[in-house]
Amino acid sequence: MIIEQKSENKFSIFNSLITNDHRxxxxxxxxxxxxxxxxxxxxxxxxxxISETATEQEQITDLMERVETFAAELHDGTKxxxxxxxxxxxxxxxxxxxxxxxxxxxxxxxxxxxxxCDVMSWAAETVFxxxxxRINKISRALDKQLFEMGEYLDASKxxxxxxxxxxxxxxxxxxxxVDDVRxxxxxxxxxxxxxxxxxxxxxxxxxxxxQLGKGKSxxxxxxxxxxxxxxxxxxxxLVAQSCSRLEDIGSSYTLYRDLIITTTDGIVVxxxxxxxxxxxLGRSVADETWFTRAKDTGDTNEYAIEKTNRSIIDSxxxxxxxxxxxxxxxxxxxxxxxxxxxxxxxxxxxILQDYMPKTEDGDTAExxxxxxxxxEGKVVGSSDPNIIEVGDYAxxxxxxRKLTPGGNISSYASIEGKDSSxxxxxxxxYLDYAGLGWSSHLIVPSNEIFASESNCxxxxxxxxxxxxSRLIPEINKDTYVKVQDDKQSIKLISLNGIVFAxxxxxxxxxxxxxxxRITETGDFATAKMEELLREMAYGELRxxxxxxxxxxxxxxxxxxxxxxxRSAAIRWWATDKCLWQALVDPTDxxxxxxxxxxxxxxxxxxxxxxxxxxxxxxxxxxxSNPELIPDMKEARVADHxxxxxxxxxxxxxxxxxxxxxxxxxxxxxxxSLIYSGAVRANGARDGEIVxxxxxxxxxxxxxxxxxxxxxxxxxxxxxxxxxxxxxANRNFEVIETSDPQIIPLGATPELPAExxxxxxxxxxxxxxxxxxxxxxxxxxxxxxxxxxQGLGWSAHILRPLF
Amino acid sequence: xxxSTFNIRNEAFAIHSLLVEEYFRPxxxxxxxxxxxxxxxxxxxxxxxxxxxNMRRCFEVPARESTAHGEMILxxxxxxLVKEALESRLYAFDEPIVLNVDSVSQIHHLLDExxxxxxxxxxxxxxxxxxxxxxxxxxxxxxxxxxxxxLQPEAQVRT
Numbered sequence: 001m002i003i004e005q006k007s008e009n010k011f012s013i014f015n016s017l018i019t020n021d022h023r024x025x026x027x028x029x030x031x032x033x034x035x036x037x038x039x040x041x042x043x044x045x046x047x048x049x050i051s052e053t054a055t056e057q058e059q060i061t062d063l064m065e066r067v068e069t070f071a072a073e074l075h076d077g078t079k080x081x082x083x084x085x086x087x088x089x090x091x092x093x094x095x096x097x098x099x100x101x102x103x104x105x106x107x108x109x110x111x112x113x114x115x116x117c118d119v120m121s122w123a124a125e126t127v128f129x130x131x132x133x134r135i136n137k138i139s140r141a142l143d144k145q146l147f148e149m150g151e152y153l154d155a156s157k158x159x160x161x162x163x164x165x166x167x168x169x170x171x172x173x174x175x176x177x178v179d180d181v182r183x184x185x186x187x188x189x190x191x192x193x194x195x196x197x198x199x200x201x202x203x204x205x206x207x208x209x210x211q212l213g214k215g216k217s218x219x220x221x222x223x224x225x226x227x228x229x230x231x232x233x234x235x236x237x238l239v240a241q242s243c244s245r246l247e248d249i250g251s252s253y254t255l256y257r258d259l260i261i262t263t264t265d266g267i268v269v270x271x272x273x274x275x276x277x278x279x280x281l282g283r284s285v286a287d288e289t290w291f292t293r294a295k296d297t298g299d300t301n302e303y304a305i306e307k308t309n310r311s312i313i314d315s316x317x318x319x320x321x322x323x324x325x326x327x328x329x330x331x332x333x334x335x336x337x338x339x340x341x342x343x344x345x346x347x348x349x350x351i352l353q354d355y356m357p358k359t360e361d362g363d364t365a366e367x368x369x370x371x372x373x374x375x376e377g378k379v380v381g382s383s384d385p386n387i388i389e390v391g392d393y394a395x396x397x398x399x400x401r402k403l404t405p406g407g408n409i410s411s412y413a414s415i416e417g418k419d420s421s422x423x424x425x426x427x428x429x430y431l432d433y434a435g436l437g438w439s440s441h442l443i444v445p446s447n448e449i450f451a452s453e454s455n456c457x458x459x460x461x462x463x464x465x466x467x468x469s470r471l472i473p474e475i476n477k478d479t480y481v482k483v484q485d486d487k488q489s490i491k492l493i494s495l496n497g498i499v500f501a502x503x504x505x506x507x508x509x510x511x512x513x514x515x516x517r518i519t520e521t522g523d524f525a526t527a528k529m530e531e532l533l534r535e536m537a538y539g540e541l542r543x544x545x546x547x548x549x550x551x552x553x554x555x556x557x558x559x560x561x562x563x564x565x566r567s568a569a570i571r572w573w574a575t576d577k578c579l580w581q582a583l584v585d586p587t588d589x590x591x592x593x594x595x596x597x598x599x600x601x602x603x604x605x606x607x608x609x610x611x612x613x614x615x616x617x618x619x620x621x622x623x624s625n626p627e628l629i630p631d632m633k634e635a636r637v638a639d640h641x642x643x644x645x646x647x648x649x650x651x652x653x654x655x656x657x658x659x660x661x662x663x664x665x666x667x668x669x670x671x672s673l674i675y676s677g678a679v680r681a682n683g684a685r686d687g688e689i690v691x692x693x694x695x696x697x698x699x700x701x702x703x704x705x706x707x708x709x710x711x712x713x714x715x716x717x718x719x720x721x722x723x724x725x726x727x728a729n730r731n732f733e734v735i736e737t738s739d740p741q742i743i744p745l746g747a748t749p750e751l752p753a754e755x756x757x758x759x760x761x762x763x764x765x766x767x768x769x770x771x772x773x774x775x776x777x778x779x780x781x782x783x784x785x786x787x788x789q790g791l792g793w794s795a796h797i798l799r800p801l802f
Numbered sequence: 803x804x805x806s807t808f809n810i811r812n813e814a815f816a817i818h819s820l821l822v823e824e825y826f827r828p829x830x831x832x833x834x835x836x837x838x839x840x841x842x843x844x845x846x847x848x849x850x851x852x853x854x855x856n857m858r859r860c861f862e863v864p865a866r867e868s869t870a871h872g873e874m875i876l877x878x879x880x881x882x883l884v885k886e887a888l889e890s891r892l893y894a895f896d897e898p899i900v901l902n903v904d905s906v907s908q909i910h911h912l913l914d915e916x917x918x919x920x921x922x923x924x925x926x927x928x929x930x931x932x933x934x935x936x937x938x939x940x941x942x943x944x945x946x947x948x949x950x951x952x953l954q955p956e957a958q959v960r961t
Contacts, residue, residue, distance in 0.1 A: 499822045
């Protein structure tokens with residue numbers, strides 16, 4: 001819209017975007033200015049009537065003509081001013097709302113990147129590989145055993161045809177038992193994966209065995225039945241183990257609807273969601289795309305993402321991350337597939353309903369919509385599914401469906417009968433993750449974009465200061481100067497006229513009112529224009545404040561989401577077999593294995609400086625990067641907050657966190673943020689704690705990166721000079737800053753009350769004076785993310801006004 | 803009578819309107835070497851050359867910020883004075899003179915008796931009195947005395 005229309009972007013009072021206030025405003029100015037011409041004509045006539053000399057008349061006529069010229073200039077000036085006003089708002093809104101749309105899709109991209117890491121690292125867990133290998137083996141054995149079981153049972157039946165001394169049972173008596181057991185022969189999968197089926201089978205086998213025991217020479221059959229039961233028992237144990245492990249993972253990562261493990265044939269052997277387990281285990285997903293694509297993934301770093309409309313696993317729309325599970329001991333032979341059903345609907349809901357104005361009831365404001373579309377243009381998530389339906393094609397102008405990665409566009413459209421502005425931005429992935437080619441769209445009612453600034457009052461800054469500030473584009477400043485100049489010129493002409501008239505004595509009396517009228521008109525028109533310019537300046541200021549709020553919100557959201565991942569990761573790592581083994585039985589071999597496991601994990605999660613395990617006494621026994629610890633052999637953490645807090649964790653669901661601070665585990669006491677969890681023997685969910693796993697999050701690097709991302713940029717995408725972004729902890733102490741010269745680390749800046757007293761998830765913005773400099777500042781307080789509560793931190797973005 | 807008011811460093815001053823020929827936006831000034839520091843130089847107004855008097859210097863206040871342009875008042879010359887001015891015993895000069903002021907404000911009508919003598923503590927030699935218009939006070943400047951203090955009174959001043 002804006003780009004295309006730029007050439008014809010001349011002010012017209014007929015443009016539907018012009019607000020009623022401005023129409024009235026414009027009309028008043030124009031009426032006044034139109035009134036100048038007759039006044040000047042009257043002046044010229046009066047001059048002709050009263051002048052005694054040609055020079056006198058000429059002088060008056062000259063003055064009148066100059067007034068007319070200025071009036072014409074003011075007329076053009078007014079139009080230009082409106083042009084600038086609307087163009088500036090349009091441009092600014094485009095920049096801020098396209099950024100908002102982009103922030104939303106970027107949040108999704110960042111989440112999806114973490115998800116790809118998840119599925120790949122989970123697929124590598126030994127327990128799943130072992131389970132699958134064992135189940136595959138047993139399954140093959142069972143094919144044969146179940147067949148043989150039939151043969152044996154037939155033979156058994158025959159044996160009862162001859163009555164023996166030991167039993168008076170006949171074939172007739174045993175037949176029903178045998179048939180009951182035989183009926184399960186073709187139900188291998190159910191026997192293996194469905195508890196109920198297995199239990200009733202086992203009962204029947206037990207009853208039969210009891211009877212067979214009374215017969216003669218039934219030992220072989222009994223042994224056969226024993227073998228089948230033993231194998232099935234093992235399978236059920238393995239399945240239970242895997243399910244329990246998946247449940248542990250799933251309970252730390254609430255953003256999954258389910259986690260699935262299948263055999264290479266697509267038979268589901270384990271899942272995380274216990275409510276769905278009975279419906280899911282033993283079912284085949286062989287014909288579902290996510291499965292077939294995952295089976296073909298070659299190396300361990302490959303994964304597939306598939307958007308499903310329906311799966312037997314989950315009736316909701318899901319985004320499934322899947323990868324093959326490979327046996328390291330057998331040349332990476334594929335032994336199964338892991339599928340993680342990401343809760344796209346909920347994630348999209350969280351992101352889409354955020355960054356939108358809310359009514360007092362907490363609903364999204366009328367006419368505002370936010371939604372994502374996939375590369376086909378179908379809606380995959382919507383802030384208001386009743387209006388913009390998930391699964392439908394989005395009714396958007398063509399340009400919005402043809403974006404390039406990272407690109408954005410805006411245009412006007414009628415959405416649900418309301419004149420709206422549509423802002424779209426396409427994903428460009430995050431880091432090395434290319435994204436899914438999705439786009440994010442934001443719909444804003446047009447009348448809100450161009451609403452008049454009813455209240456030109458923002459505390460802490462005067463209109464003059466604002467007008468001179470860097471926020472106001474040069475073109476507006478020039479117009480401001482020009483209006484002031486014109487105002488003065490008209491005034492001087494009028495004064496000259498009045499002085500001239502006064503010298504004509506009685507003859508000049510008739511001219512007096514003419515000039516007074518001209519002065520009034522000039523004053524009125526220019527005062528109105530100044531008013532409009534001030535409105536424009538305050539509009540610009542307000543949008544800038546809104547931008548800073550958005551960026552501060554992005555900064556705190558990104559860190560909350562990042563820390564959510566950290567709090568989830570620590571919980572499932574703490575149950576890792578290698579770790580508890582090394583603590584329970586600290587042989588050199590076990591400790592080395594634990595160190596290797598920590599290094600492997602750290603290898604895939606580069607946001608950690610170090611992962612350490614300490615025993616109950618607080619002695620560090622191994623670490624992923626022992627070389628980073630000043631004195632590894634003597635490292636004691638018994639009095640560190642993260643250690644003592646973790647030792648008090650009641651169960652698997654709990655973890656501890658030590659707020660950002662200098663750490664003795666770092667050379668030069670580098671600042672770190674430590675997440676930790678209790679390690680329990682056998683990876684149990686509760687019970688005795690054998691040690692603590694601590695993860696040293698690379699706070700300095702990670703938070704610094706995020707703060708840089710959230711610094712305001714100009715219209716060409718260049719960072720604006722002099723801006724600062726910082727995080728403060730719950731005591732308002734600066735824990736990371738993008739510019740320590742202006743906002744030093746550890747300082748407690750005197751923030752205005754409305755920026756200090758923010759509730760969780762709230763944002764504020766305003767003028768902030770710091771050491772003789774005037775800044776505008778946006779602040780947001782952490783609201784956590786999902787079940788992660790956040791640490792009560794806040795993010796603040798400052799932009800200098802001069 | 804009518805007075806024309808103007809500002810110098812936020813203070814309001816006034817002169818008789820009959821002594822004003824024209825107000826105009828600042829024109830480029832040609833400096834005159836060796837001139838009195840209160841003289842900015844010369845300007846060309848539609849072919850007439852006028853001497854520019856810097857009013858800030860006359861009142862010994864610091865110069866304006868470079869961004870503020872100021873405004874100019876061209877004074878009437880002797881031969882152009884209207885009858886009413888002569889009757890009011892106003893004085894002018896033969897050569898065009900321009901006052902360089904911060905800003906021109908308004909024209910007020912008032913009665914002669916509204917002019918009060920300047921308070922005794924005012925030492926400025928070219929102040930003629932004080933005028934009150936509503937609740938605002940203006941210092942009335944005597945052009946004759948002002949220019950006399952700058953130029954040779956014998957040669958230039960005529961009654």
